[in-house]
Amino acid sequence: MRRIISVLLENEPGALSRVVGLFSQRNYNIETLTVAPTEDDTLSRLTVTTTGSDRVIEQITKQLNKLIEVVKLVDLTEGSHIERELMLIKLKASGSQRAEIKRTVDIFRGQIVDVTSTIYTVQLTGDSDKLDAFIQAVGSTGVLEVVRSGVSGIARGEKVLSL
Amino acid sequence: MELLSGADMLIRSLQDEGVEYIYGYPGGAALHIYDALFRQDKVKHILVRHEQAAVHMADGYARASGIPGTVLVTSGPGATNTITGIATAFMDSIPMVILCGQVASTLIGEDAFQETDMIGVSRPVVKHNMSVRHPSEIPEVIRKAYYIAATGRPGPVVVDIPKDMTTPNERYEYAFPKKVKLRSYNPAIRGHAGQIRKSVEMLMAAKRPIIYAGGGVVLGKASKQLTELAHMLGYPVTNTLMGIGGFPASDKQSLGWLGMHGTYESNMAMHHSDLVLAVGARFDDRVTNATEKFCPGARIVHIDIDPASISKTIEADVPIVGPVDAVLKEMISLVKESKEKPDPEALKAWWKQLDEWRAFHGMRYETSDTYIKPQEVIEAIWRITKGDAYVTSDVGQHQMFAAQYYKFDKPNRWINSGGLGTMGFGLPAAMGVKLNYPDSDVVCVTGEGSIQMNIQELSTCKQYDLPVKIVNLNNQALGMVKQWQDMNYESRHSQSYMGSLPDFIKLAEAYGHVGIRIDKKEDLEPKLKEAFAMKDKLVFLDIYVDPSEHVYPMQVARGSMKDMWLSKTERV
Numbered sequence: 240m241r242r243i244i245s246v247l248l249e250n251e252p253g254a255l256s257r258v259v260g261l262f263s264q265r266n267y268n269i270e271t272l273t274v275a276p277t278e279d280d281t282l283s284r285l286t287v288t289t290t291g292s293d294r295v296i297e298q299i300t301k302q303l304n305k306l307i308e309v310v311k312l313v314d315l316t317e318g319s320h321i322e323r324e325l326m327l328i329k330l331k332a333s334g335s336q337r338a339e340i341k342r343t344v345d346i347f348r349g350q351i352v353d354v355t356s357t358i359y360t361v362q363l364t365g366d367s368d369k370l371d372a373f374i375q376a377v378g379s380t381g382v383l384e385v386v387r388s389g390v391s392g393i394a395r396g397e398k399v400l401s402l
Numbered sequence: 403m404e405l406l407s408g409a410d411m412l413i414r415s416l417q418d419e420g421v422e423y424i425y426g427y428p429g430g431a432a433l434h435i436y437d438a439l440f441r442q443d444k445v446k447h448i449l450v451r452h453e454q455a456a457v458h459m460a461d462g463y464a465r466a467s468g469i470p471g472t473v474l475v476t477s478g479p480g481a482t483n484t485i486t487g488i489a490t491a492f493m494d495s496i497p498m499v500i501l502c503g504q505v506a507s508t509l510i511g512e513d514a515f516q517e518t519d520m521i522g523v524s525r526p527v528v529k530h531n532m533s534v535r536h537p538s539e540i541p542e543v544i545r546k547a548y549y550i551a552a553t554g555r556p557g558p559v560v561v562d563i564p565k566d567m568t569t570p571n572e573r574y575e576y577a578f579p580k581k582v583k584l585r586s587y588n589p590a591i592r593g594h595a596g597q598i599r600k601s602v603e604m605l606m607a608a609k610r611p612i613i614y615a616g617g618g619v620v621l622g623k624a625s626k627q628l629t630e631l632a633h634m635l636g637y638p639v640t641n642t643l644m645g646i647g648g649f650p651a652s653d654k655q656s657l658g659w660l661g662m663h664g665t666y667e668s669n670m671a672m673h674h675s676d677l678v679l680a681v682g683a684r685f686d687d688r689v690t691n692a693t694e695k696f697c698p699g700a701r702i703v704h705i706d707i708d709p710a711s712i713s714k715t716i717e718a719d720v721p722i723v724g725p726v727d728a729v730l731k732e733m734i735s736l737v738k739e740s741k742e743k744p745d746p747e748a749l750k751a752w753w754k755q756l757d758e759w760r761a762f763h764g765m766r767y768e769t770s771d772t773y774i775k776p777q778e779v780i781e782a783i784w785r786i787t788k789g790d791a792y793v794t795s796d797v798g799q800h801q802m803f804a805a806q807y808y809k810f811d812k813p814n815r816w817i818n819s820g821g822l823g824t825m826g827f828g829l830p831a832a833m834g835v836k837l838n839y840p841d842s843d844v845v846c847v848t849g850e851g852s853i854q855m856n857i858q859e860l861s862t863c864k865q866y867d868l869p870v871k872i873v874n875l876n877n878q879a880l881g882m883v884k885q886w887q888d889m890n891y892e893s894r895h896s897q898s899y900m901g902s903l904p905d906f907i908k909l910a911e912a913y914g915h916v917g918i919r920i921d922k923k924e925d926l927e928p929k930l931k932e933a934f935a936m937k938d939k940l941v942f943l944d945i946y947v948d949p950s951e952h953v954y955p956m957q958v959a960r961g962s963m964k965d966m967w968l969s970k971t972e973r974v
């Protein structure tokens with residue numbers, strides 16, 4: 240099953256490589272990984288999406304918790320949560336394609352953020368499935384370049400991940 | 403406030419930490435530190451002949467004492483030479499601090515002379531590692547390193563020290579922190595009360611219980627509690643290879659150790675049990691054999707300080723995270739209070755069965771008129787040292803024979819590389835023990851393959867006067883490899899025979915020690931006695947043993963725990 244694990248990590252050199260190293264060392268899989276400092280500059284927040292059986296996920300969270308620099312973590316997929324990913328996608332857009340693409344972008348609530356006579360660059364946010372669906376909708380032949388940020392997530396309601 | 407250079411701060415911190423010996427080898431990046439070492443006499447340094455040996459020495463000391471060992475090496479090759487030793491300590495959860503020189507911080511990343519990314523290289527085999535980023539941090543970093551190494555599930559901690567952190571003429575205020583603050587590291591100090599209560603209820607209700615006790619009992623200093631609980635309940639105890647001595651081998655409730663080369667009775671008892679109380683053990687693959695066939699009828703209570711050890715390979719029915727001594731203590735008081743008692747009829751029937759299994763095999767081996775059997779050698783050493791020696795071993799058949807035939811009644815006496823299986827561990831580990839326990843017998847049981855992996859340390863033994871006894875069970879082969887080739891590769895002995903063995907007697911003498919060769923059965927006991935009587939001499943005993951001997955019992959690969967070879971021809 241796919242899981243989103245959110246981690247508060249000491250904002251120190253080497254801490255990230257320890258997390259990444261753990262995944263490869265123990266043969267766990269990383270689908271996406273995002274990391275950035277938080278409002279508290281001693282902490283970074285890292286979000287990793289991974290897949291595995293319940294047993295594997297339990298091991299991943301336990302092993303992560305063992306890392307000295309991991310301060311706290313939560314498996315967001317255990318409760319209701321919001322997940323978002325940002326995508327920038329560069330599409331071939333000329334002639335009659337332009338209107339068609341514009342319509343699709345609107346349906347997906349994306350924005351065209353850069354334009355040339357033959358190209359649209361589109362910005363889209365949503366969960367990963369929505370981004371996948373957009374790529375399908377525009378058809379792979381027109382796609383020149385795709386950049387995805389990886390998943391960020393947060394729990395719904397009162398629940399917070401903080402010290 | 404006192405002003406000290408980084409190097410002086412480092413040595414002062416070690417003093418304040420209570421470090422008596424450090425094991426190491428100097429080099430460019432560590433020279434400021436070696437100079438600070440020279441200008442004091444509280445912390446003593448042991449100069450080894452290869453950095454790997456420094457780590458095993460610190461390791462041997464830590465295993466015998468429970469106190470972290472300390473290693474000091476230079477950057478680059480000095481640091482990388484420690485890796486096998488660090489990995490060895492990591493696999494067996496041994497507390498240790500490794501101080502590594504590093505090129506100056508201004509040169510890091512430039513492929514400077516003797517630069518290695520030691521933080522990166524050591525990362526997968528340490529509990530934690532840290533770089534010093536400012537000289538004034540040194541006391542705190544050192545305090546943290548020892549704290550992390552020794553608490554929770556222990557392990558090695560590497561501290562990387564760029565040379566400019568130890569510059570002599572840059573001085574800072576020295577203060578050794580009394581306490582360590584780490585918001586993200588809080589090892590459990592007691593187990594969950596509800597889980598402990600539940601586990602005691604299960605213990606009382608069990609009909610065929612077994613206590614499976616691992617290295618955590620030794621590391622967690624819990625053998626007293628374990629023994630008390632086992633005696634109160636009257637239940638059988640089996641130890642892991644790492645847990646040997648955690649429960650007295652001569653106790654009538656001891657079934658010996660379990661797993662690949664464990665006793666018939668232990669493996670049978672595990673397989674047929676209805677309740678396994680796992681204490682500080684980690685269900686290693688050398689114990690469980692095929693996990694899907696493991697203990698089919700048993701419920702499992704698992705106590706461990708490391709939550710990640712629980713339900714990693716075998717699902718626990720009742721997990722208890724906590725220090726084993728504290729958890730066992732609570733269990734003991736609950737058992738005392740409990741109105742329930744173990745069912746005496748069921749327990750009697752279980753012991754009848756256990757005794758039958760014991761009688762069926764009971765660690766027998768065939769003796770020979772021509773050859774000295776390796777098992778006989780170990781039994782003789784056990785008699786001569788009255789079962790009270792520290793025994794270190796290398797890796798191979800000799801290791802298994804030592805573990806099987808030396809009956810350990812105390813913890814911390816059996817010292818071997820169980821997790822990583824590092825050949826070359828035995829001699830330096832024995833040296834670390836002897837240095838710190840000079841009045842005890844310290845024996846290194848080894849093979850002619852393993853001993854040659856750190857033989858250079860005979861020189862260190864001379865320099866520091868470390869009269870260990872080296873028992874080389876010479877079968878003129880990489881015996882354990884050969885045994886697998888006999889059993890699985892139709893005796894094709896690919897590269898398991900080692901020609902051109904040195905004359906170990908002359909070699910020992912060349913290093914200034916005593917060498918004794920034993921190749922006749924009748925000489926075994928008298929010559930061993932002679933050697934052990936030489937209290938102040940290192941004696942290298944080169945003992946020619948039956949080259950065709952195999953270690954039994956041996957579990958059948960991918961079977962259940964009860965599937966074993968008992969000799970070359972008997973399979974159960």
Ligand SMILES: Cc1ncc(C[n+]2csc(CCOP(=O)(O)OP(=O)(O)O)c2C)c(N)n1
Nearest residue numbers: 798799800823825849850851852880881882
């Ligand atoms: C450093 C290292 N290399 C290889 C091995 C694989 N290995 C395990 S036992 C063994 C043979 C050891 O031979 P010896 O020391 O003579 O012991 P014996 O089995 O003959 O008693 C080998 C090569 C190992 N455990 N460690």
Ligand SMILES: [Mg+2]
Nearest residue numbers: 849850879881
């Ligand atoms: Mg051999």
